[in-house]
Amino acid sequence: xxxxxxxxxxxxxxxxxxxxxxxxxxxxxxxxxxxxxxxxxxxxxxxxxxxxxxxxxxxxxxxxxxxxxxxxxxxxxxxxxxxxxxxxxxxxxxxxxxxxxxxxxxxxxxxxxxxxxxxxxxxxxxxxxxxxxxxxxxxxxxxxxxxxxxxxxxxxxxxxxxxxxxxxxxxxxxxxxxxxxxxxxxxxxxxxxxxxxxxxxxxxxxxxxxxxxxxxxxxxxxxxxxxxxxxxxxxxxxxxxxxxxxxxxxxxxxxxxxxxxxxxxxxxxxxxxxxxxxxxxxxxxxxxxxxxxxxxxxxxxxxxxxxxxxxxxxxxxxxxxxxxxxxxxxxxxxxxxxxxxxxxxxxxxxxxxxxxxxxxxxxxxxxxxxxxxxxxxxxxxxxxxxxxxxxxxxxxxxxxxxxxxxxxxxxxxxxxxxxxxxxxxxxxxxxxxxxxxxxxxxxxxxxxxxxxxxx
Amino acid sequence: xxxxxxxxxxxxxxxxxxxxxxxxxxxxxxxxxxxxxxxxxxxxxxxxxxxxxxxxxxxxxxxxxxxxxxxxxxxxxxxxxxxxxxxxxxxxxxxxxxxxxxxxxxxxxxxxxxxxxxxxxxxxxxxxxxxxxxxxxxxxxxxxxxxxxxxxxxxxxxxxxxxxxxxxxxxxxxxxxxxxxxxxxxxxxxxxxxxxxxxxxxxxxxxxxxxxxxxxxxxxxxxxxxxxxx
Numbered sequence: 001x002x003x004x005x006x007x008x009x010x011x012x013x014x015x016x017x018x019x020x021x022x023x024x025x026x027x028x029x030x031x032x033x034x035x036x037x038x039x040x041x042x043x044x045x046x047x048x049x050x051x052x053x054x055x056x057x058x059x060x061x062x063x064x065x066x067x068x069x070x071x072x073x074x075x076x077x078x079x080x081x082x083x084x085x086x087x088x089x090x091x092x093x094x095x096x097x098x099x100x101x102x103x104x105x106x107x108x109x110x111x112x113x114x115x116x117x118x119x120x121x122x123x124x125x126x127x128x129x130x131x132x133x134x135x136x137x138x139x140x141x142x143x144x145x146x147x148x149x150x151x152x153x154x155x156x157x158x159x160x161x162x163x164x165x166x167x168x169x170x171x172x173x174x175x176x177x178x179x180x181x182x183x184x185x186x187x188x189x190x191x192x193x194x195x196x197x198x199x200x201x202x203x204x205x206x207x208x209x210x211x212x213x214x215x216x217x218x219x220x221x222x223x224x225x226x227x228x229x230x231x232x233x234x235x236x237x238x239x240x241x242x243x244x245x246x247x248x249x250x251x252x253x254x255x256x257x258x259x260x261x262x263x264x265x266x267x268x269x270x271x272x273x274x275x276x277x278x279x280x281x282x283x284x285x286x287x288x289x290x291x292x293x294x295x296x297x298x299x300x301x302x303x304x305x306x307x308x309x310x311x312x313x314x315x316x317x318x319x320x321x322x323x324x325x326x327x328x329x330x331x332x333x334x335x336x337x338x339x340x341x342x343x344x345x346x347x348x349x350x351x352x353x354x355x356x357x358x359x360x361x362x363x364x365x366x367x368x369x370x371x372x373x374x375x376x377x378x379x380x381x382x383x384x385x386x387x388x389x390x391x392x393x394x395x396x397x398x399x400x401x402x403x404x405x406x407x408x409x410x411x412x413x414x415x416x417x418x419x420x421x422x423x424x425x426x427x428x429x430x431x432x433x434x435x436x437x438x439x440x441x442x443x444x445x446x447x448x449x450x451x452x453x454x455x
Numbered sequence: 456x457x458x459x460x461x462x463x464x465x466x467x468x469x470x471x472x473x474x475x476x477x478x479x480x481x482x483x484x485x486x487x488x489x490x491x492x493x494x495x496x497x498x499x500x501x502x503x504x505x506x507x508x509x510x511x512x513x514x515x516x517x518x519x520x521x522x523x524x525x526x527x528x529x530x531x532x533x534x535x536x537x538x539x540x541x542x543x544x545x546x547x548x549x550x551x552x553x554x555x556x557x558x559x560x561x562x563x564x565x566x567x568x569x570x571x572x573x574x575x576x577x578x579x580x581x582x583x584x585x586x587x588x589x590x591x592x593x594x595x596x597x598x599x600x601x602x603x604x605x606x607x608x609x610x611x612x613x614x615x616x617x618x619x620x621x622x623x624x625x626x627x628x629x630x631x632x633x634x635x636x637x638x639x640x641x642x643x644x645x646x647x648x649x650x651x652x653x654x655x656x657x658x659x660x661x662x663x664x665x666x667x668x669x670x671x672x673x674x675x676x677x678x679x680x681x682x683x684x685x
Contacts, residue, residue: 002560006546355547358545362560363533363562365530366529
């Protein structure tokens with residue numbers, strides 16, 4: 001019977017404390033790895049928010065603010081760029097495409113972004129993936145709204161539903177532009193970017209909404225919205241929603257239900273005077289700095305051009321403080337787990353002093369006794385780590401669907417990284433170092449006690 | 456077999472052992488008598504090389520213990536000496552058989568001696584148990600904690616004898632037993648030691664046991680250190 005099997009039997013003789021230690025280490029390991037995974041995935045999803053766009057142009061200001069407002073739709077974008085400037089920039093030789101966006105309106109708490117139909121051709125995220133349509137179809141109709149996957153799910157909107165837009169952010173104090181109902185033409189696939197929580201309308205529609213037709217055309221306040229009837233109809237026959245034919249019906253319906261304002265706006269086809277940002281794609285990467293320089297020194301109005309990748313990196317630096325704090329906390333949790341193991345081993349020593357004396361009397365050397373403790377610590381820690389990894393993946397698998405559904409955060413499940421293995425190795429190594437204390441204690445006991453059994 | 460000369464040992468400069476000569480012959484059953492504090496445990500630890508004397512020699516089976524490193528001494532001890540203690544000889548989480556064959560995990564020599572005889576370790580352990588009067592097979596299934604003290608001491612004796620070490624050192628092995636069991640235990644121990652030609656060193660403060668032995672040493676007389684008042 002080898003010393004190893006004695007070590008195991010001794011360990012299982014102390015089942016309760018063994019399992020407590022095991023779970024303490026497993027939970028702390030799962031936490032530490034979980035924080036690592038979460039960090040990596042958050043960063044990943046953050047960095048993937050936009051791709052394929054070479055420059056984002058906005059009015060002069062902090063690059064992080066422009067990035068936050070244009071890509072993440074966070075913060076108010078009161079600073080605007082003239083539409084004429086957009087037209088000038090789009091004409092530059094180095095500019096392959098340019099798409100203007102205008103923000104500032106909301107619908108039941110969700111951002112409304114006005115842009116051109118080209119947006120869907122050029123805007124991409126992650127690995128140059130374009131936004132794709134889940135239901136319905138893109139429409140060049142002025143009052144068509146394309147809604148993000150989350151908007152559709154949370155507000156239970158279907159193709160053809162009529163909606164109204166609020167000016168300003170928030171549902172409460174905004175002024176409702178209920179004169180102009182929009183209709184849902186397409187629902188996008190979830191992209192796990194800010195687009196999921198966004199409604200996209202045309203620039204012309206936004207301009208029509210803001211040009212305050214009440215005064216000019218004198219419409220009656222109650223004349224307008226046909227939305228309730230349509231909604232009722234939709235709900236009475238929900239199966240319609242899946243039929244491609246119903247979409248065209250709705251589109252068709254829509255033209256007959258145009259309000260006065262809508263008809264006027266349709267005729268005017270007004271482009272807005274101001275927009276908030278311009279997404280730009282260049283003909284070549286070489287032109288990047290030149291165009292950025294040109295825009296930053298644009299004479300007609302003060303502008304800022306940011307390179308999305310660089311700005312994302314800069315912004316992430318800001319979050320890295322939280323990342324460090326989380327790491328430090330979880331490292332301490334692991335340390336506490338290991339100290340728990342230490343105290344449990346130390347407490348067992350007195351009881352085991354007798355065991356060690358017996359082993360000594362049958363020929364075990366002090367180094368065996370030393371190895372017994374180190375081996376036990378190594379085994380408990382290794383088992384804890386393996387259990388911890390299992391726990392982590394169980395947690396990731398369990399949380400993946402709810403996170404994607406309720407928080408729009410896609411948690412990719414990846415194998416452990418080299419860094420993770422390094423961390424685990426460090427934990428194991430620390431456990432061995434910590435176990436040196438009880439091991440050398442019992443080594444000294446067994447030297448001084450010899451075979452004399454002390455109680 | 457065992458030769459001790461001019462052995463001096465002190466705990467923290469407090470002299471504890473001072474023995475000029477002690478010779479123990481092969482096959483002898485030696486009774487070492489002495490009250491508590493007379494240095495019995497110290498002497499045993501010196502004889503077995505657990506403690507190293509400040510001066511003097513211990514020579515066992517022709518081997519000068521002083522010349523061995525501490526791991527060589529450990530190795531030597533596990534090959535040639537079996538132990539029986541006063542109480543709590545057994546490791547609680549091992550079975551009776553596992554406890555008996557424990558020395559073979561550390562001593563290849565004793566293991567090979569058993570195997571040479573053509574018996575497996577388990578069979579030899581059972582043979583020794585039977586010889587020591589533990590014949591019921593259901594005993595083997597029991598946890599060692601459920602054995603009576605007398606049974607535990609016999610299991611310990613079987614362990615000490617497994618693989619025929621040349622020497623068995625018994626440190627107060629009977630003090631936890633009542634008188635009847637004590638006599639029976641000593642008799643069985645003697646028989647088995649004689650059969651295997653094992654030198655037995657038996658240490659006790661109980662002078663009434665010395666009648667069984669062919670040689671008795673009074674440690675108080677042998678050891679030239681006065682006993683401290685305890």
